[in-house]
Amino acid sequence: MAESWLLLTVSTAGASDSLRVQVWRRLRSLGALYLQQGVCLLPARPETTRALDRLADRVRHGGGTARLLHITVSAPEEEASVVAGFQAERAAEYQELLDRLPEFTRELAAERAKGRLTYAEVEESEADLARFQRWTAKIAGRDYFSCPLGDQARSAVARCADDLARFEAEAFSAETGTPPARPATRLRLAREED
Numbered sequence: 001m002a003e004s005w006l007l008l009t010v011s012t013a014g015a016s017d018s019l020r021v022q023v024w025r026r027l028r029s030l031g032a033l034y035l036q037q038g039v040c041l042l043p044a045r046p047e048t049t050r051a052l053d054r055l056a057d058r059v060r061h062g063g064g065t066a067r068l069l070h071i072t073v074s075a076p077e078e079e080a081s082v083v084a085g086f087q088a089e090r091a092a093e094y095q096e097l098l099d100r101l102p103e104f105t106r107e108l109a110a111e112r113a114k115g116r117l118t119y120a121e122v123e124e125s126e127a128d129l130a131r132f133q134r135w136t137a138k139i140a141g142r143d144y145f146s147c148p149l150g151d152q153a154r155s156a157v158a159r160c161a162d163d164l165a166r167f168e169a170e171a172f173s174a175e176t177g178t179p180p181a182r183p184a185t186r187l188r189l190a191r192e193e194d
Contacts, residue, residue, distance in 0.1 A: 004044035031142025094149035117174035
């Protein structure tokens, strides 16, 4: 594997509570793997290097201490363990997303059953789908080692988009009284542009 790594040690003791929260949020959004409190690891990639350089500067200017080291892990089994740690964290995130997606499908089915095939329901569901799409993209952005659940999550979100496209076509038909020629393609185009 021979990955190059960034090891960040950070302490916000004596700094503001807002700085502590900013550091925590930024490290979580990057997908940092905590080795212990205040010590985390990320693969050394241009985007993570820039982000951690900026974060370390922010910590220092905010009254904390930060040290950023470029390291390699010489033992293959240790590096495999680190990668497994990253994989486990992404798998947990993808699984949480996957656990929530069936509710989206159930909601569309319930609206169909109640005969609420309306533009308002389409808009509400579009907002929900957009949230799931953004969530998927955020996880994928920190999925440095291609977690197997990533493909499953993207497929599940795509199925939700297809279901919503069918619902939209049904709503159009219900509101206009004209049968649609095919499901709406607007949602598919939005996915392709992302």
